[in-house]
Ligand code: SF4
């Protein structure tokens with residue numbers, strides 16, 4: 001492992017244990033190795049040459065949701081996520097990356113054409129191999145038990161992506177760029193559409209970033225730095241050349257990648273570093289853009305008392321926690337739905353998705369997620385609104401398992417509804 005990069009980061013840990021009191025995973029594992037202090041100590045031992053068990057270290061670093069709760073609570077500002085991601089990347093370099101990950105991260109995610117082909121193939125496979133389960137939050141397919149995913153449900157994939165639904169020449173040029181993200185383009189195109197239509201109410205010319213590569217976060221958190229770099233190179237060069245006034249993200253995790261993670265893993269001397277810094281400054285979350293440009297203040301008055309207190313806001317860890325943008329989402333929601341909004345019980349509990357953690361250990365991810373949606377439903381929430389693609393995927397799956405009447409939507413869908421139906 002790279003001692004030079006990691007030593008200054010691990011040195012900051014005072015072993016105080018505050019991180020254990022907030023760790024999402026600790027109540028599940030009840031082990032020191034699952035919390036930030038344990039992981040930082042293991043990395044420290046490895047770079048000091050005291051522990052050479054790379055496999056055990058890889059296992060420990062993979063067992064983390066990267067929710068960032070430890071980092072936010074840490075009195076010494078230890079950059080836990082950076083330590084874990086750098087550690088994962090160093091170990092992947094040493095031990096190799098599984099073939100399926102190399103294909104998905106290295107070939108599919110950087111290419112818009114490959115993503116389209118993958119969605120089409122996956123949509124056909126769903127119809128052939130999975131069972132349909134209509135739920136309150138939309139049609140899902142359920143995996144058979146033999147997959148070892150304990151009844152996981154996934155959304156029915158659409159025939160056409162959001163980008164594919166745009167008319168020829170539509171949203172090609174504009175001072176503001178919408179970076180829709182893979183999930184809101186290929187899995188929930190209605191979210192991409194709602195985000196686009198509501199951004200247009202700002203009076204600015206909106207262009208949709210076409211042929212976008214994935215933001216690169218899934219590859220980066222898996223330790224596949226080369227594939228993450230390919231995605232970043234594809235995106236940063238073209239975004240920079242377009243010289244937009246703003247780049248708006250409906251997904252908090254894609255935004256975090258552009259605003260923070262890209263800069264922490266691009267080497268300083270990399271030719272794209274300067275451009276990446278300038279692009280990061282232009283990136284903004286969906287709710288802030290709507291507030292700043294007056295879209296929200298111009299919304300028609302919401303109806304009174306329809307479903308008072310039934311719509312809540314879920315805080316995505318990356319967006320509300322790390323980027324501190326929870327207030328903006330609530331302000332937009334309050335204006336869009338009026339007194340139907342009420343603070344949700346357990347709003348800041350992690351949904352348990354954690355990107356690749358959900359694939360690596362689905363039973364644990366599902367226990368954390370089921371607790372999240374149960375707490376919300378018991379508190380009287382009937383609709384959960386949020387602004388992160390991973391959280392929506394996870395909470396829809398959890399709602400299908402726990403309470404099929406619970407709806408999980410993107411904030412933009414409710415704003416679009418408010419604009420269209422009043
Ligand atoms: S809270 Fe911070 S300083 Fe304290 S043990 Fe955890 S990582 Fe180390």
Ligand code: SF4
Pocket residue numbers: 022023024025026034035036063064065066067068069070071080
């Ligand atoms: S990122 Fe989340 S799951 Fe990982 S160690 Fe920190 S608090 Fe625990």
